[in-house]
Amino acid sequence: MLYNKILESIYYLAGKTTKYDAWIKYQALMKNQWLPREELKKLQWQKLKAILTYSYENIPFYKNKFDSASLIPYDINNPKDLLHIPITTKEELLKETHPLNPKLSANNLEWVKTSGTTGTPLNWPFNIASYNTKYALLLRDYSFTDWKLGNKTASLWWPGHSSYNGESFTEIKKLVYFFAHRRKLFSPITKDSTGINEPLTNTIYNNLKCSPPSVFETSPENLLFLCYFMEDNALQPLKIKTVVVSGIITENMRNKFQKWFQGEIFNTYGPHEMEGIANDCSHHQGLHLSSDSYYLECLNENEPCLPNETGKFILTDLDNYTQPFIRYEIGDCGSYSEKQCPCGRGLPLINYIEGRSKDFIINQNSQKISPRTIIKFFGNYPEIKFFQLIQKDLLKFQLFLIKKNEVYLNIEMIKTDLKNILGNSADIETLFTQAIPAEPSGKFRWVKNNVGAIHESPLQNRTAI
Numbered sequence: 001m002l003y004n005k006i007l008e009s010i011y012y013l014a015g016k017t018t019k020y021d022a023w024i025k026y027q028a029l030m031k032n033q034w035l036p037r038e039e040l041k042k043l044q045w046q047k048l049k050a051i052l053t054y055s056y057e058n059i060p061f062y063k064n065k066f067d068s069a070s071l072i073p074y075d076i077n078n079p080k081d082l083l084h085i086p087i088t089t090k091e092e093l094l095k096e097t098h099p100l101n102p103k104l105s106a107n108n109l110e111w112v113k114t115s116g117t118t119g120t121p122l123n124w125p126f127n128i129a130s131y132n133t134k135y136a137l138l139l140r141d142y143s144f145t146d147w148k149l150g151n152k153t154a155s156l157w158w159p160g161h162s163s164y165n166g167e168s169f170t171e172i173k174k175l176v177y178f179f180a181h182r183r184k185l186f187s188p189i190t191k192d193s194t195g196i197n198e199p200l201t202n203t204i205y206n207n208l209k210c211s212p213p214s215v216f217e218t219s220p221e222n223l224l225f226l227c228y229f230m231e232d233n234a235l236q237p238l239k240i241k242t243v244v245v246s247g248i249i250t251e252n253m254r255n256k257f258q259k260w261f262q263g264e265i266f267n268t269y270g271p272h273e274m275e276g277i278a279n280d281c282s283h284h285q286g287l288h289l290s291s292d293s294y295y296l297e298c299l300n301e302n303e304p305c306l307p308n309e310t311g312k313f314i315l316t317d318l319d320n321y322t323q324p325f326i327r328y329e330i331g332d333c334g335s336y337s338e339k340q341c342p343c344g345r346g347l348p349l350i351n352y353i354e355g356r357s358k359d360f361i362i363n364q365n366s367q368k369i370s371p372r373t374i375i376k377f378f379g380n381y382p383e384i385k386f387f388q389l390i391q392k393d394l395l396k397f398q399l400f401l402i403k404k405n406e407v408y409l410n411i412e413m414i415k416t417d418l419k420n421i422l423g424n425s426a427d428i429e430t431l432f433t434q435a436i437p438a439e440p441s442g443k444f445r446w447v448k449n450n451v452g453a454i455h456e457s458p459l460q461n462r463t464a465i
């Protein structure tokens with residue numbers, strides 16, 4: 001308790017007297033979250049106009065986008081006007097020289113790397129001001145749990161995660177993680193497939209058992225590895241107060257994690273180029289969008305989606321002036337909700353993420369099926385530990401399965417049920433395996449679509465979830 005207070009005072013003093021002002025930014029964010037929704041919208045729009053103007057005036061890449069649409073920032077007065085600014089893709093950014101702003105020197109910047117789950121990783125620069133904003137957002141995310149500065153944390157990611165290759169790890173970050181987060185960074189359980197490293201898993205289990213952190217941050221796949229490890233070896237469940245999960249989790253998974261970790265499970269969403277986009281509070285009604293730091297558009301064929309209708313996420317980062325992201329297609333799909341969360345926060349809700357747009361399956365009726373739908377489907381079969389569904393062409397699918405030892409699996413029944421989603425003509429080849437290969441980044445994908453062209457088709461049969 002005293003340690004928490006001392007750290008808060010140090011953070012406060014640093015914020016007032018040095019360029020490390022994350023705590024001051026954090027305090028502002030803490031106030032923002034309770035603002036009435038209309039006030040937050042006003043603040044968001046002001047910030048949006050400011051970054052559009054800055055980008056138009058300082059960054060040729062974005063000025064060209066405005067010019068190609070014969071627009072100037074002054075023309076953007078409502079969300080519909082925004083639709084005229086061409087979307088920015090990761091592929092476009094990969095072709096550019098960074099930093100995009102020619103007045104900035106690359107030597108004075110830090111670099112953060114995206115995970116590159118479905119493509120080439122992107123190195124993105126940030127300066128100390130934008131880093132402090134991101135860190136302040138992270139602290140607000142933590143505040144949704146009851147974590148305080150100085151409480152122990154632990155993280156377990158996949159091999160390609162930026163924490164392991166250190167490119168954006170400055171000395172100050174090391175100090176912060178050591179003293180303020182008291183973070184234990186575990187080595188990845190997996191190397192290149194779901195075949196797990198048993199001795200390492202055992203070490204992680206023992207560590208979490210003997211010295212449980214207040215917050216354990218990881219991916220759903222890592223949590224499943226640990227759950228199965230405990231189950232297979234008849235071990236005692238762990239006791240961890242808060243587990244923060246980055247990735248798609250279903251209700252079945254949440255229940256399983258609660259059983260084996262005996263704490264509260266929080267879901268969070270924030271790919272590396274845009275940390276702290278959204279996370280859920282203790283009411284678990286969806287994810288609170290950090291609308292004071294991001295402008296989210298949810299689009300189907302460049303048309304705004306209705307509430308609860310799945311679309312592509314297009315994000316504008318309202319705080320990153322080092323290298324702005326304007327109408328950036330982040331590659332994920334989801335939907336927004338108009339529900340008010342009982343917690344009373346003014347930050348709007350989005351529903352839990354549906355998955356990467358490139359991973360959507362398209363069935364014979366031209367419906368796009370989200371990875372979340374497929375993951376939920378397999379949640380009904382507790383005999384299956386891991387699966388990977390790959391679409392080879394419109395009607396051809398490969399299904400890899402890792403099942404629990406010595407259990408009977410009625411595979412014909414599963415295929416019949418799966419055809420209710422994929423279509424009756426779906427040709428599903430089933431393969432039992434011991435390990436499923438991971439992506440080059442070390443991340444695992446439950447659903448893969450190897451038929452590239454279909455991603456360009458609109459999200460048909462627009463259904464509310």
Ligand SMILES: [Zn+2]
Pocket residue numbers: 281282283284288341342343344345
């Ligand atoms: Zn809430």
